[in-house]
Amino acid sequence: MSAITGDRKRVTTHRLSEMKLRGEKISMLTAYDYSMARIVDQSGIDVILVGDSASNVMAGNETTLPITLDQMIYHGSSVVKAVNTALVVVDLPFGSYQGNSKEALSSAIRIMKETHADAVKLEGGSEVLESVNRILSAGIPVMGHLGLTPQSIHKFGTYSVRAKEEAEAKKLVEDAKLLEDAGCFAIVLEKVPASLAEKVAKELSIPIIGIGAGSGVDGQVLVLHDMLGINQEFSPRFLRRYHNLFAEIKGAVENYVQDVKSVDFPNKKESY
Secondary structure (H helix, E strand, O other), X not given: OOOEEOOEEOOOHHHHHHHHXXXXXXXXXXXXXXXXXXXXXXXXXXXXXXXXXXXXXXXXXXXXXXXXHHHHHHHHHXXXXXXXXXXXXXXXXXXXXOOXXXXXXXXXXXXXXXXOOOEEEOOOOHHHHHXXXXXXXXXXXXXXXXXXXXXXHHHHOOOOXXXXXXXHHHHHHHHHHHHHHHOOOEEEEEOOOHHHHHHHHHHXXXXXXXXXXXXXXXXXXXXXXXXXXXXXXXXXXXXXXXXXXXXXXXXXXXXXXXXXXXXXXXXXXXXX
Protein backbone atom coordinates (compact mmCIF):
# COMPACT_ATOMS: atom_id res chain seq x y z
CA MET A 1 0.00 0.00 0.00
CA SER A 2 1.32 3.43 -0.89
CA ALA A 3 1.93 6.03 1.82
CA ILE A 4 0.25 8.81 -0.14
CA THR A 5 -2.54 8.81 -2.71
CA GLY A 6 -3.08 12.16 -4.41
CA ASP A 7 -3.22 14.78 -1.66
CA ARG A 8 -4.57 12.35 0.95
CA LYS A 9 -2.07 11.01 3.43
CA ARG A 10 -2.22 7.51 4.83
CA VAL A 11 -4.33 7.35 7.98
CA THR A 12 -2.43 6.02 11.00
CA THR A 13 -3.27 5.48 14.66
CA HIS A 14 -1.25 8.62 15.43
CA ARG A 15 -3.28 10.62 12.94
CA LEU A 16 -6.51 9.48 14.62
CA SER A 17 -5.16 10.85 17.92
CA GLU A 18 -4.39 14.14 16.22
CA MET A 19 -7.92 14.25 14.79
CA LYS A 20 -9.38 13.90 18.27
CA LEU A 21 -7.13 16.65 19.63
CA ARG A 22 -8.31 19.13 17.00
CA GLY A 23 -11.96 18.04 17.23
CA GLU A 24 -12.13 16.49 13.76
CA LYS A 25 -14.66 13.66 13.64
CA ILE A 26 -13.50 10.21 12.51
CA SER A 27 -15.45 8.33 9.81
CA MET A 28 -15.44 4.54 9.86
CA LEU A 29 -17.29 1.88 7.84
CA THR A 30 -17.05 -1.86 7.43
CA ALA A 31 -15.91 -3.60 4.25
CA TYR A 32 -15.31 -7.27 3.53
CA ASP A 33 -14.15 -7.57 -0.09
CA TYR A 34 -11.83 -5.91 -2.59
CA SER A 35 -14.41 -4.20 -4.78
CA MET A 36 -16.40 -2.52 -2.01
CA ALA A 37 -13.29 -1.62 -0.02
CA ARG A 38 -11.85 0.12 -3.08
CA ILE A 39 -14.96 2.30 -3.39
CA VAL A 40 -15.07 3.07 0.34
CA ASP A 41 -11.37 3.96 0.47
CA GLN A 42 -11.60 6.25 -2.55
CA SER A 43 -14.58 8.00 -0.94
CA GLY A 44 -12.35 9.44 1.77
CA ILE A 45 -13.17 7.18 4.73
CA ASP A 46 -10.72 7.37 7.64
CA VAL A 47 -11.01 3.80 8.97
CA ILE A 48 -12.20 0.57 7.38
CA LEU A 49 -13.25 -2.15 9.78
CA VAL A 50 -13.15 -5.70 8.49
CA GLY A 51 -15.81 -6.66 10.99
CA ASP A 52 -16.90 -10.05 12.20
CA SER A 53 -20.29 -8.78 11.02
CA ALA A 54 -19.16 -10.52 7.82
CA SER A 55 -20.65 -13.54 9.55
CA ASN A 56 -24.07 -11.91 9.17
CA VAL A 57 -23.96 -9.90 5.94
CA MET A 58 -21.62 -12.10 3.90
CA ALA A 59 -22.31 -15.60 5.23
CA GLY A 60 -25.93 -15.27 6.35
CA ASN A 61 -25.40 -16.37 9.95
CA GLU A 62 -27.71 -15.10 12.69
CA THR A 63 -24.81 -14.08 14.95
CA THR A 64 -21.14 -13.17 14.61
CA LEU A 65 -20.03 -16.28 16.50
CA PRO A 66 -19.62 -18.81 13.62
CA ILE A 67 -17.03 -16.88 11.60
CA THR A 68 -13.52 -18.33 11.89
CA LEU A 69 -10.06 -16.80 12.08
CA ASP A 70 -9.25 -18.17 8.62
CA GLN A 71 -12.37 -16.49 7.20
CA MET A 72 -11.50 -13.16 8.85
CA ILE A 73 -8.02 -13.38 7.37
CA TYR A 74 -9.51 -14.03 3.93
CA HIS A 75 -11.77 -10.97 4.18
CA GLY A 76 -9.00 -8.84 5.69
CA SER A 77 -6.53 -9.72 2.96
CA SER A 78 -9.10 -8.93 0.26
CA VAL A 79 -9.81 -5.51 1.77
CA VAL A 80 -6.19 -4.50 2.35
CA LYS A 81 -5.35 -5.09 -1.33
CA ALA A 82 -7.88 -2.39 -2.27
CA VAL A 83 -6.90 0.27 0.26
CA ASN A 84 -4.44 3.11 -0.21
CA THR A 85 -5.24 5.61 2.53
CA ALA A 86 -7.67 4.32 5.17
CA LEU A 87 -6.54 2.62 8.37
CA VAL A 88 -7.61 -1.04 8.15
CA VAL A 89 -8.70 -2.78 11.36
CA VAL A 90 -9.59 -6.49 11.45
CA ASP A 91 -11.83 -8.05 14.11
CA LEU A 92 -10.50 -10.93 16.14
CA PRO A 93 -13.36 -13.46 15.88
CA PHE A 94 -15.06 -15.24 18.75
CA GLY A 95 -12.90 -17.97 20.25
CA SER A 96 -9.60 -16.56 19.01
CA TYR A 97 -8.65 -14.53 22.09
CA GLN A 98 -11.03 -15.06 25.02
CA GLY A 99 -9.56 -16.89 28.02
CA ASN A 100 -6.18 -17.63 26.45
CA SER A 101 -3.77 -14.73 25.99
CA LYS A 102 -1.23 -16.88 24.15
CA GLU A 103 -3.85 -17.87 21.60
CA ALA A 104 -4.90 -14.23 21.39
CA LEU A 105 -1.37 -13.19 20.48
CA SER A 106 -1.07 -16.02 17.96
CA SER A 107 -4.38 -14.98 16.35
CA ALA A 108 -3.38 -11.32 16.18
CA ILE A 109 0.01 -12.16 14.67
CA ARG A 110 -1.64 -14.29 11.99
CA ILE A 111 -3.99 -11.44 11.09
CA MET A 112 -1.17 -8.90 10.85
CA LYS A 113 1.19 -11.18 8.88
CA GLU A 114 -1.38 -12.69 6.51
CA THR A 115 -3.62 -9.67 5.83
CA HIS A 116 -1.11 -6.80 6.17
CA ALA A 117 -3.78 -4.90 8.11
CA ASP A 118 -2.92 -2.00 10.42
CA ALA A 119 -4.57 -3.15 13.65
CA VAL A 120 -6.91 -5.63 15.31
CA LYS A 121 -10.10 -5.11 17.31
CA LEU A 122 -11.50 -7.20 20.13
CA GLU A 123 -14.48 -7.04 22.47
CA GLY A 124 -14.46 -6.70 26.25
CA GLY A 125 -12.77 -4.90 29.11
CA SER A 126 -11.16 -6.34 32.23
CA GLU A 127 -12.11 -9.87 31.14
CA VAL A 128 -9.76 -9.73 28.15
CA LEU A 129 -7.12 -7.36 29.54
CA GLU A 130 -4.46 -10.08 29.67
CA SER A 131 -5.00 -10.79 25.97
CA VAL A 132 -4.91 -7.05 25.17
CA ASN A 133 -1.62 -6.63 27.02
CA ARG A 134 -0.02 -9.62 25.33
CA ILE A 135 -1.05 -8.45 21.86
CA LEU A 136 0.17 -4.92 22.56
CA SER A 137 3.47 -6.30 23.85
CA ALA A 138 4.13 -7.56 20.31
CA GLY A 139 3.70 -4.06 18.91
CA ILE A 140 0.29 -4.77 17.39
CA PRO A 141 -2.17 -1.84 17.64
CA VAL A 142 -5.43 -2.76 19.39
CA MET A 143 -8.86 -1.14 19.13
CA GLY A 144 -11.20 -1.96 21.99
CA HIS A 145 -14.97 -2.53 21.88
CA LEU A 146 -17.33 -1.97 24.82
CA GLY A 147 -21.07 -1.66 25.42
CA LEU A 148 -23.06 -4.07 23.32
CA THR A 149 -20.57 -6.79 22.43
CA PRO A 150 -22.19 -9.09 19.83
CA GLN A 151 -19.80 -11.97 20.53
CA SER A 152 -21.37 -12.16 24.02
CA ILE A 153 -24.96 -12.30 22.75
CA HIS A 154 -25.66 -15.64 24.45
CA LYS A 155 -24.47 -14.20 27.77
CA PHE A 156 -26.74 -11.15 27.59
CA GLY A 157 -29.56 -12.77 25.60
CA THR A 158 -30.52 -9.52 23.89
CA TYR A 159 -29.22 -6.82 21.56
CA SER A 160 -30.83 -4.05 23.64
CA VAL A 161 -29.02 -0.92 24.85
CA ARG A 162 -26.25 -1.64 27.37
CA ALA A 163 -25.03 0.26 30.45
CA LYS A 164 -28.34 1.94 31.26
CA GLU A 165 -28.02 0.93 34.92
CA GLU A 166 -25.50 2.67 37.17
CA ALA A 167 -23.41 -0.41 37.98
CA GLU A 168 -22.92 -1.41 34.33
CA ALA A 169 -22.24 2.19 33.33
CA LYS A 170 -19.58 2.47 36.03
CA LYS A 171 -17.92 -0.75 34.85
CA LEU A 172 -17.95 0.48 31.25
CA VAL A 173 -16.11 3.67 32.24
CA GLU A 174 -13.62 1.66 34.28
CA ASP A 175 -13.07 -0.79 31.42
CA ALA A 176 -12.55 2.07 28.96
CA LYS A 177 -9.86 3.53 31.20
CA LEU A 178 -8.24 0.12 31.61
CA LEU A 179 -8.05 -0.27 27.82
CA GLU A 180 -6.61 3.21 27.44
CA ASP A 181 -4.02 2.62 30.17
CA ALA A 182 -3.07 -0.68 28.54
CA GLY A 183 -2.30 1.13 25.29
CA CYS A 184 -5.33 0.70 23.01
CA PHE A 185 -5.38 3.42 20.36
CA ALA A 186 -9.20 3.72 20.17
CA ILE A 187 -12.41 2.18 21.49
CA VAL A 188 -15.74 1.43 19.82
CA LEU A 189 -18.79 2.03 22.02
CA GLU A 190 -21.85 0.20 20.73
CA LYS A 191 -25.45 0.87 21.70
CA VAL A 192 -24.98 2.75 24.97
CA PRO A 193 -26.71 5.92 26.24
CA ALA A 194 -25.44 9.03 24.45
CA SER A 195 -24.68 10.82 27.73
CA LEU A 196 -22.47 7.95 28.91
CA ALA A 197 -20.64 7.76 25.58
CA GLU A 198 -19.98 11.50 25.67
CA LYS A 199 -18.64 11.19 29.23
CA VAL A 200 -16.20 8.47 28.14
CA ALA A 201 -15.07 10.49 25.12
CA LYS A 202 -14.36 13.51 27.34
CA GLU A 203 -12.53 11.58 30.05
CA LEU A 204 -10.30 9.55 27.72
CA SER A 205 -7.54 10.91 25.51
CA ILE A 206 -7.92 8.18 22.85
CA PRO A 207 -10.62 8.36 20.14
CA ILE A 208 -14.04 6.92 20.99
CA ILE A 209 -15.98 5.66 17.96
CA GLY A 210 -19.71 5.27 18.40
CA ILE A 211 -22.38 3.08 16.87
CA GLY A 212 -25.70 3.84 18.47
CA ALA A 213 -23.87 6.00 21.02
CA GLY A 214 -24.94 9.52 20.08
CA SER A 215 -22.97 12.38 18.56
CA GLY A 216 -20.82 13.34 21.54
CA VAL A 217 -18.09 10.84 20.65
CA ASP A 218 -15.07 11.28 18.38
CA GLY A 219 -16.37 9.38 15.36
CA GLN A 220 -19.00 7.03 13.96
CA VAL A 221 -19.06 3.55 12.45
CA LEU A 222 -21.79 1.70 10.55
CA VAL A 223 -22.01 -1.59 8.70
CA LEU A 224 -21.69 -0.81 4.98
CA HIS A 225 -24.45 -3.18 3.88
CA ASP A 226 -26.85 -1.59 6.37
CA MET A 227 -26.21 2.05 5.47
CA LEU A 228 -26.39 1.30 1.73
CA GLY A 229 -29.73 -0.48 2.10
CA ILE A 230 -28.46 -3.81 0.81
CA ASN A 231 -29.58 -5.41 4.05
CA GLN A 232 -33.29 -4.68 4.50
CA GLU A 233 -33.99 -6.77 7.59
CA PHE A 234 -31.94 -4.73 10.10
CA SER A 235 -33.46 -1.42 11.19
CA PRO A 236 -32.19 -0.21 14.58
CA ARG A 237 -32.76 3.37 15.67
CA PHE A 238 -29.11 4.32 15.15
CA LEU A 239 -29.04 3.27 11.48
CA ARG A 240 -29.39 5.92 8.79
CA ARG A 241 -29.85 4.42 5.33
CA TYR A 242 -28.04 6.52 2.75
CA HIS A 243 -29.28 4.51 -0.22
CA ASN A 244 -31.55 1.64 -1.24
CA LEU A 245 -29.17 -0.56 -3.19
CA PHE A 246 -31.40 -3.58 -2.63
CA ALA A 247 -34.08 -2.04 -4.85
CA GLU A 248 -31.58 -0.76 -7.43
CA ILE A 249 -29.72 -4.06 -7.77
CA LYS A 250 -32.93 -6.07 -7.82
CA GLY A 251 -34.35 -3.82 -10.56
CA ALA A 252 -31.20 -4.14 -12.66
CA VAL A 253 -31.21 -7.94 -12.36
CA GLU A 254 -34.92 -8.09 -13.25
CA ASN A 255 -34.22 -6.01 -16.37
CA TYR A 256 -31.37 -8.33 -17.31
CA VAL A 257 -33.56 -11.41 -16.87
CA GLN A 258 -36.27 -9.87 -19.04
CA ASP A 259 -33.79 -8.88 -21.76
CA VAL A 260 -32.33 -12.40 -21.86
CA LYS A 261 -35.77 -14.01 -22.01
CA SER A 262 -36.93 -11.68 -24.81
CA VAL A 263 -33.64 -12.08 -26.73
CA ASP A 264 -33.08 -8.31 -26.49
CA PHE A 265 -29.67 -9.06 -24.98
CA PRO A 266 -27.22 -9.40 -26.57
CA ASN A 267 -28.04 -7.29 -29.61
CA LYS A 268 -25.91 -7.01 -32.78
CA LYS A 269 -23.63 -4.33 -31.30
CA GLU A 270 -22.98 -6.54 -28.31
CA SER A 271 -22.05 -9.53 -30.45
CA TYR A 272 -18.83 -10.45 -32.29
